Amino acid sequence: MEYNEEKIIDKKKFEQFNQKNDIFNRSLWDESVKNNQTIKFYQDYIKPPENNKRPEGFNHKDYALRNAGWFMSDYFSDSKRNEGRSEGFTNTFSVQKQGTFTKYKIKSTTELTKELKIVGKKLGADLIGITKFNPKWIYSYKYNRSENRTSENTIDSSLKNVIIIANQMDKELIDTAPSALSGTATGLGYSNDLSSALSLSQYIINLGYKAVASQNDTALSIPLAIEAGLGEYARNGLLITKEFGPRVRISKIFTDLPLEHDKPISFGVKNYCSICQRCANECPPRAISFEDPSIKQINVSNIKGIKKWSVNAEKCFKFWASQSSDCSICIRVCPYNKDFDKLTHKIGIKIANTPLRKILIYFDKFFGKRKQPQLWWHK
Ligand code: SF4
Numbered sequence: 126m127e128y129n130e131e132k133i134i135d136k137k138k139f140e141q142f143n144q145k146n147d148i149f150n151r152s153l154w155d156e157s158v159k160n161n162q163t164i165k166f167y168q169d170y171i172k173p174p175e176n177n178k179r180p181e182g183f184n185h186k187d188y189a190l191r192n193a194g195w196f197m198s199d200y201f202s203d204s205k206r207n208e209g210r211s212e213g214f215t216n217t218f219s220v221q222k223q224g225t226f227t228k229y230k231i232k233s234t235t236e237l238t239k240e241l242k243i244v245g246k247k248l249g250a251d252l253i254g255i256t257k258f259n260p261k262w263i264y265s266y267k268y269n270r271s272e273n274r275t276s277e278n279t280i281d282s283s284l285k286n287v288i289i290i291a292n293q294m295d296k297e298l299i300d301t302a303p304s305a306l307s308g309t310a311t312g313l314g315y316s317n318d319l320s321s322a323l324s325l326s327q328y329i330i331n332l333g334y335k336a337v338a339s340q341n342d343t344a345l346s347i348p349l350a351i352e353a354g355l356g357e358y359a360r361n362g363l364l365i366t367k368e369f370g371p372r373v374r375i376s377k378i379f380t381d382l383p384l385e386h387d388k389p390i391s392f393g394v395k396n397y398c399s400i401c402q403r404c405a406n407e408c409p410p411r412a413i414s415f416e417d418p419s420i421k422q423i424n425v426s427n428i429k430g431i432k433k434w435s436v437n438a439e440k441c442f443k444f445w446a447s448q449s450s451d452c453s454i455c456i457r458v459c460p461y462n463k464d465f466d467k468l469t470h471k472i473g474i475k476i477a478n479t480p481l482r483k484i485l486i487y488f489d490k491f492f493g494k495r496k497q498p499q500l501w502w503h504k
Pocket residue numbers: 359360361397398399401402403404405458459460461
């Protein structure tokens with residue numbers, strides 16, 4: 126089923142998403158979300174709990190490793206805290222060096238687009254797609270965490286193109302989810318993403334063009350990634366890519382570099398999700414819908430006026446806070462979370478796009494089981 130923006134948007138109900146309503150921001154201002162567990166959740170990212178009597182995968186060294194995975198991301202997000210910025214989370218990155226004043230002379234945008242993708246991969250990106258700046262997915266307001274207020278979300282109107290980068294998260298770590306250990310994959314995903322996005326932005330700036338690197342700030346990443354042809358939207362509320370399934374982190378670069386756009390792709394995810402439901406069944410707080418895609422807004426953390434599978438972010442985050450780490454079960458168990466370098470899985474993803482997908486669903490229950498964190502440490 127092809128992605129069609131017209132079919133999923135209810136124009137009368139649609140509203141751009143206000144970043145204040147992102148569940149992580151709500152946990153700072155909304156008393157219905159904020160509690161002692163959510164406060165502890167964030168504290169454990171600053172100082173790992175030193176209690177070794179916690180369940181396996183949630184011990185001192187698991188948190189030590191998880192927080193090390195987050196180190197580069199935290200370094201940038203904290204670097205301008207005194208200016209009220211959280212780079213990559215509520216603000217774009219502002220660390221680029223000055224480039225040239227003379228613009229590189231472009232002979233062919235087709236060639237330039239091809240080269241940019243090669244360069245991006247060399248600079249660390251696993252996947253790259255390009256789409257147009259679509260104001261629907263830009264936050265109506267951004268949120269200032271230090272001052273607990275919304276602010277204008279201004280973006281230079283000459284940045285007409287968006288480069289979407291996705292980096293895979295480590296499969297072996299995700300296989301231990303839920304655990305603080307598996308949270309290492311999340312942190313590393315963010316850290317690797319920022320490295321490739323900043324480096325590719327600097328390349329564009331060095332060519333004499335504008336480039337603004339961004340992660341969770343400024344705009345919703347998933348719809349832009351879909352429009353840039355990186356994957357399809359899934360029941361678990363995530364992007365599913367052909368290469369790594371839902372096991373990716375996304376960043377974006379807003380640029381005025383003239384580039385050709387990719388097109389959305391379809392490889393059977395919507396049909397597969399409509400009969401799979403494994404993530405919904407295995408989500409401990411039942412935050413994932415068993416229903417068909419709908420326009421219903423579960424709470425303010427869902428964007429208004431889009432027909433889709435929506436996740437109950439309040440239930441999801443409450444579970445994260447209760448175990449003091451992110452969860453990722455819905456990534457681990459997803460049948461698309463495979464090593465697609467293996468021939469069997471390459472064949473599997475093709476079958477998933479045919480009516481034979483029902484057979485795959487039966488056999489897939491033997492995959493995606495949790496690996497004991499101790500086995501990861503001792504391998
Ligand atoms: S687990 Fe199944 S239903 Fe959930 S996202 Fe993956 S394929 Fe879709």
